[in-house]
Amino acid sequence: GIQVEQSPPDLILQEGANSTLRCNFSDSVNNLQWFHQNPWGQLINLFYIPSGTKQNGRLSATTVATERYSLLYISSSQTTDSGVYFCAVEETSYDKVIFGPGTSLSVIP
Amino acid sequence: GAGVSQSPSNKVTEKGKDVELRCDPISGHTALYWYRQSLGQGLEFLIYFQGNSAPDKSGLPSDRFSAERTGGSVSTLTIQRTQQEDSAVYLCASSFGRPPLHFGNGTRLTVT
Numbered sequence: 673g674i675q676v677e678q679s680p681p682d683l684i685l686q687e688g689a690n691s692t693l694r695c696n697f698s699d700s701v702n703n704l705q706w707f708h709q710n711p712w713g714q715l716i717n718l719f720y721i722p723s724g725t726k727q728n729g730r731l732s733a734t735t736v737a738t739e740r741y742s743l744l745y746i747s748s749s750q751t752t753d754s755g756v757y758f759c760a761v762e763e764t765s766y767d768k769v770i771f772g773p774g775t776s777l778s779v780i781p
Numbered sequence: 782g783a784g785v786s787q788s789p790s791n792k793v794t795e796k797g798k799d800v801e802l803r804c805d806p807i808s809g810h811t812a813l814y815w816y817r818q819s820l821g822q823g824l825e826f827l828i829y830f831q832g833n834s835a836p837d838k839s840g841l842p843s844d845r846f847s848a849e850r851t852g853g854s855v856s857t858l859t860i861q862r863t864q865q866e867d868s869a870v871y872l873c874a875s876s877f878g879r880p881p882l883h884f885g886n887g888t889r890l891t892v893t
Contacts, residue, residue, distance in 0.1 A: 713886070772823065
């Protein structure tokens with residue numbers, strides 16, 4: 673099955689700093705999503721981005737499907753950005769959605 | 782309802798007992814997913830439904846785990862003869878068959 677890697681595994685930022693999170697996948701995918709899991713465990717969809725670039729406020733994402741990676745940019749980070757960021761891909765041969773191991777982000781004041 | 786609803790929110794059971802976890806997807810969503818998340822870990826795929834059928838059951842950890850979906854809506858995940866390693870948060874998500882996935886708040890299962 674498809675393999676999904678995320679880097680870095682852990683990240684500590686000072687409030688106001690910018691960061692880039694990366695997701696690599698081993699095979700062609702139908703689509704890719706980014707999720708944020710807050711400290712209370714709630715999972716929120718940030719982006720559905722099979723290719724190209726999207727922006728939503730301080731967050732943006734870029735997926736280069738031909739090179740099998742996606743990037744999530746967080747600008748001017750806030751303490752509320754803390755949590756775990758997951759990318760999830762849908763395999764082309766199947767409909768199941770596989771999650772990467774996540775990047776744990778802590779934003780300190 | 783407005784979102785994906787899971788019940789119970791917490792379940793404590795004794796080793797060897799059976800448990801049933803319930804997921805009510807968003808109305809009209811055809812696809813439904815079950816995941817398991819152990820403490821501090823990522824999401825482990827368990828099973829996926831399109832309508833009432835499950836094209837892929839490969840993620841179920843053992844034959845003690847089963848799931849069904851009826852009427853294209855409610856789904857139940859059943860764990861028989863629970864073991865301590867089954868302790869985790871069980872998450873359900875639904876979609877219109879295409880992304881994005883919408884998650885419930887999960888059921889925290891503790892096996893003592």
